[in-house]
Amino acid sequence: MKNKLVTLLAAAIGLTAIGLASPSIKARQTVQTEVLDIIKQDVSSSTLSYDIVESLTTEVGARMVGTPGADAATDWAMAKMKALGFDKVWVEESQAQLWQRGDLTASITAPYPHKVVAIALGGSVGTNGQAINAEVAYFDDLTALQAAPEGSLKGKIAYVGYRMERHIDGHGYGKAVGARVAGASAAAKKGALAFIMRSVGTDTDRIGHTGMMRYEEGIAKIPAVALSNPDADLLENMLRREQPVTFSLNTSASGPTGDTVTIANVIGEVTGAETPDELITLGAHIDSWDVGTGAIDDGIGIGIVLAAGHYIATMEQRPARTIRVILFAAEEIGLVGVRDYVAQHKADMSQHMLGAEWDFGNGRIYELEPGVGPQALASVRDFANYLAPMGVGLASTNTAKGQSDMSLLGEAGQPAFNFAPDGLDYFDYHHTENDTLDKVDQDALKVNTTIYTLFAWYAANSGVDYRQ
Amino acid sequence: MKNKLVTLLAAAIGLTAIGLASPSIKARQTVQTEVLDIIKQDVSSSTLSYDIVESLTTEVGARMVGTPGADAATDWAMAKMKALGFDKVWVEESQAQLWQRGDLTASITAPYPHKVVAIALGGSVGTNGQAINAEVAYFDDLTALQAAPEGSLKGKIAYVGYRMERHIDGHGYGKAVGARVAGASAAAKKGALAFIMRSVGTDTDRIGHTGMMRYEEGIAKIPAVALSNPDADLLENMLRREQPVTFSLNTSASGPTGDTVTIANVIGEVTGAETPDELITLGAHIDSWDVGTGAIDDGIGIGIVLAAGHYIATMEQRPARTIRVILFAAEEIGLVGVRDYVAQHKADMSQHMLGAEWDFGNGRIYELEPGVGPQALASVRDFANYLAPMGVGLASTNTAKGQSDMSLLGEAGQPAFNFAPDGLDYFDYHHTENDTLDKVDQDALKVNTTIYTLFAWYAANSGVDYRQ
Structure with missing residues (x-):
């Protein structure tokens, strides 16, 4: 009034x-x-x-x-x-x-077993009812993953550890999100079984960041998930010990089904x-x-x-x-x-x-x-x-x-x-x-x-x- | 050296x-x-x-x-x-x-359905393989719960919304933790089916705080869980609408078994x-x-x-x-x-x-x-x-x-x-x-x-x- x-x-x-x-x-x-x-x-x-x-x-x-x-x-x-x-x-x-998230469990299985907090990226396929358990191959960023030799990721899970930067205008997002969108197909081209990445986020919470990913036409569709930042730290601390690190992923994400x-x-x-x-x-x-x-x-x-x-x-x-x-x-x-x-x-x-x-x-x-x-x-x-x-x-x-x-x-x-x-x-x-x-x-x-x-x-x- | x-x-x-x-x-x-x-x-x-x-x-x-x-x-x-x-x-x-956490799912089922983040308190029993779904009764704190009339919580889930205060010496913990330890038996005495509470924690993360609870001798053992602070806010915002709010809890927590x-x-x-x-x-x-x-x-x-x-x-x-x-x-x-x-x-x-x-x-x-x-x-x-x-x-x-x-x-x-x-x-x-x-x-x-x-x-x- x-x-x-x-x-x-x-x-x-x-x-x-x-x-x-x-x-x-x-x-x-x-x-x-x-x-x-x-x-x-x-x-x-x-x-x-x-x-x-x-x-x-x-x-x-x-x-x-x-x-x-x-x-x-x-x-x-x-x-x-x-x-x-x-x-x-x-x-x-x-x-x-239509895409459905389904359930997800993820863990580091060796050398030191840990449950980890991870989340499927939007559009990701699942693991067909059984876990993928494989050695982790580390990459600094999407560019490094794309530069991996052909076939070098056969039987492995590719991991990109790039950490998003915090800026007032959010421009750190643009530098980080490429791996989320394109990482799975980049990894699949080199033979990887799955793609995992550090969450695109500036927090330190034990909570993963989802967001859309895309598969390239003609490339095998492999599951794509993001780890929470503390779990990414943990994985990297383990990789730093220079022993093989294996990771298990089980997700019933459904799509895209058409x-x-x-x-x-x-x-x-x-x-x-x-x-x-x-x-x-x-x-x-x-x-x-x-x-x-x-x-x-x-x-x-x-x-x-x-x-x-x-x-x-x-x-x-x-x-x-x-x-x-x-x-x-x-x-x-x-x-x-x-x-x-x-x-x-x-x-x-x-x-x-x-x-x-x-x-x-x-x-x-x-x-x-x-x-x-x-x-x-x-x-x-x-x-x-x-x-x-x-x-x-x-x-x-x-x-x-x-x-x-x-x-x-x-x-x-x-x-x-x-x-x-x-x-x-x-x-x-x-x-x-x-x-x-x-x-x-x-x-x-x-x-x-x-x-x-x-x-x-x-x-x-x-x-x-x-x-x- | x-x-x-x-x-x-x-x-x-x-x-x-x-x-x-x-x-x-x-x-x-x-x-x-x-x-x-x-x-x-x-x-x-x-x-x-x-x-x-x-x-x-x-x-x-x-x-x-x-x-x-x-x-x-x-x-x-x-x-x-x-x-x-x-x-x-x-x-x-x-x-x-020995106590085992098992799995847990919790949700607000009416008037507006939401999955919520909750965690079993240490020592809590489970829900025997099926969900408890019941109306929520709100209490400001443990004292208010203890003052509820006999039998007034029959068929209900008791909820304590007390929010822990942040202090340099942590003395807010002492004021909040009583409900965690004694809330389940206090609720069970009045007939409640389960006890839920706002997490004892000062954060605003969608993560619950666990911690030990105790059952009183001779009182029915009912499940006891903590909601994350944002989920506690959500529940309270819903309760403020003065319609019955129902909550579903399913936990396979095992103990104490002896x-x-x-x-x-x-x-x-x-x-x-x-x-x-x-x-x-x-x-x-x-x-x-x-x-x-x-x-x-x-x-x-x-x-x-x-x-x-x-x-x-x-x-x-x-x-x-x-x-x-x-x-x-x-x-x-x-x-x-x-x-x-x-x-x-x-x-x-x-x-x-x-x-x-x-x-x-x-x-x-x-x-x-x-x-x-x-x-x-x-x-x-x-x-x-x-x-x-x-x-x-x-x-x-x-x-x-x-x-x-x-x-x-x-x-x-x-x-x-x-x-x-x-x-x-x-x-x-x-x-x-x-x-x-x-x-x-x-x-x-x-x-x-x-x-x-x-x-x-x-x-x-x-x-x-x-x-x-």
Whole structure:
């Protein structure tokens, strides 16, 4: 109620704007600071985005494609969007490959026996009902594995020990994830029976990190698993003793079998009052891995974009353009939902004026990078100036294509804002059992929700063509 | 080699002492600062205690009573003591109750289904091959559970949500552990089918904390398990919705069956040159829980006391009294090994002049509390003054009875020094899968090993009767 009253008051006193409108924009004031101030005040004191994450993680929890949680998440999201006052809510269904984790046991069997904590990588095959027990061959990284002589891994289990680095922008992930994606086929080419690796994660917990892997066509499919970081340390300490180390792996991971399962992008809109066909998109992904409750990845994103949509839906003043919130399905297994979205929306992609996704966890936003046309930059700078007191810098580059799912909309021509948060702890929890509600930084979440709400309102009302 | 040379040099230049000898001590200088300085310099630059923990956790790992690791640990410890130059090494065997963890699955089944991470408490019975599925009744703490009306928990699962507090001296543990020990029988008295609790731990990891529980005589034995902290949060968030919450538990924990298993205290001595019958005891415990590799609890203790013994064993100058290192068996399941030790050593308990144990993990020692006779205090103050530049304060009290196992020697009359380390993070890892080598703070370990070596030398050569 306060929200509406304050907004009405702002309307009554008249709106003024700071900054220079770009030459192509005539009557529109691109940054309506009075409205932004009210949004900032209201949203920064609201716990709504956290409450949404609490609801999702408690009432649904894990929601991997092909599990009951995925369907429950679809229902939850539709009901939540309706309850939050979105004008239109719908799903767009398609198909994804089914993969099932099954059970897994792993151990070092010699020279010193230890049970170890390991987790199957997404897409991995199993061990056909019996354990693989073989000597471990060590490699520093994927490149070293790829350089192994032909046939040298025959009868062995290949192990890559590369340890992910911790960086604020998460760039250590890119250096580590190659082994996860391509390690199994690289090992199989040299004759290996299985592929094991140090988890792609920055933590020291006895919890493995899952995540998608891929088999190359025409190469034998061998099981692929990640060890927890402490177990990787243990294995390496044992290898350092220069005796043969043997490892036993038994997993009933099922896929890929070719079976498919229905997935659903869940979409909600707050309809624009002036140019409803022009879309400002806010993205997050609705699926998670099966092991945690998906609070960080990507419950926080869902909390942010639903809370932003709700706030604007309940303002007296309507946005000029339509705010479209898209909860993409099947992100974790390879951006499947967004591929379907792009395919289904080819005809109206030009109406996607500007988009931003949230799929990077917990930290406070410290930078905005745009990916817009040159004429739009003046307005972007005005908006960035507005955000600056909140600790958000403007990147010197203008190459953003959209984050996570939204990158495919970027490839399809949608301009984007990339908001970069402090990602120092993101890969402590990413794709693990430890991705749970208690990891959410509630203060940072309030700030980030405020910034996304400001973004949505600004973009919906700037009048700027971000392609120009 | 350096060690011996430097010690010889010190002997050559003559030893002087600071401080006042107590009136009962005549010729002996109680604090030989020149020797202590050499010990301090040598030990503080040595990685030996860490290397010992690495060896134990890699070559043995988990070593719960009744598992192959326990026997492997006995063999490892005897071999290690011999290799480290102890003069005598032996075991003293006895019997302990056998308990086996078995497997466990747990889930919230309604209103929103979730798999949860839980762990059987040590000594818990199982669920007889089928799951218990029942409504959860919430209690703030053990006292609230004990106050539940008679029969009110019939057909239910009792849950205690008390959250352990984090304190430097670990006193939050005492406030939390009562529910772990006595919760199952308290719940069974009111008719409960099973007892579940929030883990006794200060972390937010999706890993449960085990630890010993006890059944009261004449009360039905019901299964007792601990939830990881994030799963306890989840359960409580669900209970807050004021709908019935049901929980399913299936565990094949076996005990107690009455079967016993052989345990062994492993003892090593560096024989005193002047009064070999007078013993300075250094304690740690050799068993661990089965889930981690027991690096923190109590690998660090083993590393410290073996390294201290080794250093003194390799000094040219011999200690006046005998240094006895005791690695107690079966501490985790109720101080079983030390009970046997005390029973077997009644006759020579008066020869136990002074003892100290290490069983509190990782942090730097910040305080020394003695538990000695009044005439010995002057010498204790001199030694404490020597330690002060290392950040070790002297407690204002003189009531130490020995820590962990050593408390039973204290009850039997042995004077003690209690060294208090920073325990802020100890209960993040205590009794969990996360108790692994990477958690060891190598810098703090060097300091603490130095202090224990200084202690052993000081006590062996002070000439002080710590009972007086």
